[in-house]
Amino acid sequence: MGLWTRSKGLLSSASAAKLLASVRNVGIIAHVDSGKTTVTERMLFYAGLIRSCGEVHDGDTVMDFLPDEQARGITISSAAISFDWSGASVNLIDTPGHVDFGIEVERSLRVLDGAVVILDGVAGVQPQSLSVWQQAVRHGVPRIVFVNKMDREGASIERSVQSLRDRLGCDPLVMQLLSPLQEGSSSADASFDIIDLVRMERVQYPQYLRTPLSVPSNASPAKEKDIWDNAVHLRTQLIERAANLDSVLADVYLSAEDPVTSVSPESLRSAVRRITISGSGVPLFAGAAYRNIGVQPLLDAVKDYLPSPLDRPPVSARLVPSGKLMKKGSPDPQTNIGMPCSKDGPALGLVFKIVYHEQRGSVAFVRMYSGQIAAGQQVAVFSQQFLPSNALKRTDETSGTSAPPLPVVEHKERAHKVMKIAAQDLLPCESIQAGEFGAIIGLKHARTGDTVYAAVPGPTGNSKMYLPSLLRVPQPVFWAAVECESSAAESVLDSALEALCREDPSLLLQNDAETGQRLLCGMGELHLDIARSRLERDFHVPGLRFGKVHISYRETISASRSLEHSVAELMSRPVRFFIALHPKVAEGAEPADNGHLISKVSVDLISAPTNLPEKLREDVGDIFESAIASSLLRGPLLGYPVVGADVAISNVMLDDNLTNASRDTLEPLIRTAVAERMMKLLRSKDVHPRLLEPVMEVVVVTDNQNLGAVVSDLTGSRRACIKDIGFEGAECGGNDNSQNRVVVADVPLQCLVGYTTTLRSLTSGRASFTMEFSRYAICDRNSEQKVLLAERGFV
Known part of the structure; x- marks a missing residue:
């Protein structure tokens, strides 16, 4: 599977380019519980990679293979796998949706060529949907949208589209029409068919049959005529909107007598592809993955509309400075070099993930942008250090400008083995080539964001290059003391913590200078609980003691x-x-x-x-x-x-x-x-020293009956500042009082300890909430005194 298995011999430039044109490096991103893993599982099934679909609630999916993922029913770590679909080689990464593991999305998007954004058809754009969308925009990743769970009561494409417009500023290109089942349909599982507006075909489930959508005769049922008229109207809208975004289609549209029939599927498909790759528009598809509806057209869309590595701009590399600059600061910004995706250039790859393996040690997951790396090859690993967002900045008065960025450090390493990635399995291969994902064993110093480089004879000579790290590490807002029972086990604990923090850059290890304690800082209680579980299960730290989780103040x-x-x-x-x-x-x-x-x-x-x-x-x-x-x-x-x-x-x-x-x-x-x-x-x-506390943006979804109790609890002892109260999907035009209500508030993190239990009790389990770090704010005097007394052990 994947490009690396296509040929064991040498390929001509034309053949290599043809293979690269068929590659799709794609990620699945979404809010938690939108159905990412279910969609991925169906993709693998229809691609023939697995014989039956696993289910998240059964804990037997291919991509959620970690014990904690299977036990909790959520994705914790991004997982990669490769498969073929209709002539395309798809390298797929399934990412977590929980806010505690947002770093997994950040580092995956850094190396992706395209993304599938999954929305819940009832909820529309949710808080983490907004977060991952912004990350994709920042990294310039073209996107398509899949509105999932369209079989649920209250699901609506129209409301989802309005949600995208209002909350993301995106006016998507609707590519499909959902149609109720025809009378006499034998489908017991499906609740609707899909009308493909590009081909004007009806896609029927569960058999996945494509039949032409034709003009109904006078004898046809009125319902079928309504479907045809609606499909014609929507296709006309699609063509008009696409023509406004693509000049080539605009010429075809203006010269056509009847756009619906004169604009061919090939012309429309090519235009939507250009629009998607340029980022000027986003195609939207729909389905219900759990009922096996809409997944094959989504796979077709990945192939038809998302870019190959050749469609992406050349990656911007920088020449590594030599001599004193190598130790001191940054290269000259004029030394940036655009590196095209080609197997003939110098080997240039980015480490986007480090995974600890009990037998193999640290395994570096790499996206290759140029050249190739073979097993046994010597490479240079360039590490560009970075500071967190609240770090110290220096102004050097000798020049009146900011001091140079932190240095680029080089390590000579050897790629003992190169592997292709298949979820939890690593399969040996001869090399990892430009445009591919792969794993390298033997890089002892590599960290997330590092560059793997090997020169080849050519215009760049012996010049060394690295890829600037664009990784944004979020603020850790919780911490816990970590220790072991015996001093003999301390070396095991230190090695385990070092490996764990190399794997996950959002974990921060600090040492308390006064107490000598090891303090592990993370994004949330779940984040630290997973870290504790891994220290015990994966790293076998004897007698591990994990202290009480504390809030990280400033x-x-x-x-x-x-x-x-x-x-x-x-x-x-x-x-x-x-x-x-x-x-x-x-x-x-x-x-x-x-x-x-x-x-x-x-x-x-x-x-x-x-x-x-x-x-x-x-x-x-x-x-x-x-x-x-x-x-x-x-x-x-x-x-x-x-x-x-x-x-x-x-x-x-x-x-x-x-x-x-x-x-x-x-x-x-x-x-x-x-x-x-x-x-x-x-x-x-x-x-006048003051204490700063982390403030979280909290989104509570509850029924109308319990709204008063939820708001009263938040604005009482929890010191919440209510930002908005509305109906679920109100931004999509919904105004039905029977819908769930959505409360958005800024709440100090210390006031949210135990909130899950309280909310469950207040609403009899009929409410849910998500929270995301917003900012640090100065504590009021009363709260500050309470925190000082509690932290000093007087309470």
């Missing part, structure tokens, strides 16, 4: 303070400097977003007085930056990281004996001085 300042520090004599080498601390947000103000969390350090070594020689300024600036970053890791209230504080360093003076000192001599002096001054500043009441 600390900030709300007033300015400055100090001039003078070390009279420290090893006979005094250092003096002026340090000032300023809040990003003034006291009493409430920031609208997380921009205030980004701290900035400026080191003025030009305009302010200094006796630093030119050769030392760069090193001294680096030392101050690193020392300040370390000082901001522990705040004065509870020891949480300090954010939203700008630090200014100026008037740096060295004793005459130090003007020719080395970096190794200066670093401990500066670090000690900065640590002392920062501690004094942060613990000063003059800076």
Whole structure:
């Protein structure tokens, strides 16, 4: 299956391009419980890859193979598999829908050429639908939409289309019409047929029969005439909308006497393909995967409308800087190179996932953009470090601009084995070529977002290239202490935690400097519970102790303070400097977003007085930056990281004996001085330290009868700010009071502990909710005092 099994010999350029043109690298993305895994399972069944369809509720699906996935009935980890469909080689990734595992969607979309967005036909666009859509837009991934669960009461294509318009700003191209079953139909499982508006054919289920949709005769039932008239009307609309988006079809449309009959299926299909690949439009399909309706036309759509690797723009690579720049900063932006998808170029691939295997060790999942990597080949792995969204930023006053990005680090590795991916199975192959997904065994240092590279003779010579990491790692908002019973098992625990964090970049491991505890930070209680389960089951950590899950707070300042520090004599080498601390947000103000969390350090070594020689300024600036970053890791209230504080360093003076000192001599002096001054500043009441708490956007779906109880509970002790109350699908034009109601609110995370049980009790199990991190906000004084007392052990 997949491109890698097509040929064991050498292919001509034309043959290789023809094979690449048939490849579809596609992902399934959606809100949780929209039916992603069910759709995927049917795809594999109809493609002939499996003999029977597994079900999520039975825990026997191919793609949800992890024990936790089977036990909980949700997708936790993205899974890849390859199959053939109607002459196309489809490499498919099924992604999670739960918000705790959003990093899986992020890193999958980074390497996909196209995506299938699945909507619930009743609920329409849901919170995580919006999130994954925005991720796909950011990565420039062309999309098609599949409205699932159309067999459910209340499902509607029209409302789903309106939901896409109102919530996503997308006016989709409706490609199908759902038709009630014809009288006398023998289908016991299907509740409707599908009218293909491109071919003007009726698609019948469950046999998947295609029959022409013809003009009814006078003897035909009135219902059939209505279906024909509606199909003609919708096809005309489809052609008109497509002609507005595609100039080639516009010429055909304007010259046609009757667009319905004159515009051929081939012309319309080609136009919709161009529209989809350009991102100017999104085709929409519908069905009910659980009842086996609509999956084959969806597979046809993947082949017909989503791009091949050759249809995508050349990936933008950068030349790796050499010498000092390799250690210090970034390459010149002018060195960007567009790399076309070709097996003849240098081997260039992106590691989009790391998986720990008990026998094989770390396995790197790679998308190849150029060239090929064979088993046993030596490669270079380039790691570009990145900071979280609230990280410290440095302004270098020597140039007045932001300091260069973090360095690119090279590791020489060997690809001991290359494999193709089939869900939980890894199958040996000879090489992974451009346009393919594959797995590499033997890359000990590779992390998600790293580049795998191997040069070939050609125009680039021995130049080394890497792919910039565009991965956005979300803020972890929960943490738990992790330890083991015996000191002998600590090495096992440390290795397991390191491997787990390599697998999942949204897990963050920290060490408490005071207690020595290992703190594992994650996106939610479920996220950390899965991590605990894996440490026990997959990594076999003996005597694992997983502490209580805590909320991850932040600390900030709300007033300015400055100090001039003078070390009279420290090893006979005094250092003096002026340090000032300023809040990003003034006291009493409430920031609208997380921009205030980004701290900035400026080191003025030009305009302010200094006796630093030119050769030392760069090193001294680096030392101050690193020392300040370390000082901001522990705040004065509870020891949480300090954010939203700008630090200014100026008037740096060295004793005459130090003007020719080395970096190794200066670093401990500066670090000690900065640590002392920062501690004094942060613990000063003059800076008015405050606690920041994570605020979540909560969406509750409940029946009308329990709406009052839900809202009352949220606005009471949970301190919720209600943003919207409406009917489920109200943005789609629904106004039926019997529908479920939707409550959208911002709620502090500490007020949501145990909310699942409370909501179930309030509504007798007839309500559900989702939550997603929104921002950090300053705690009110009463809540802050309660948190301080509780965290310090007084409650």
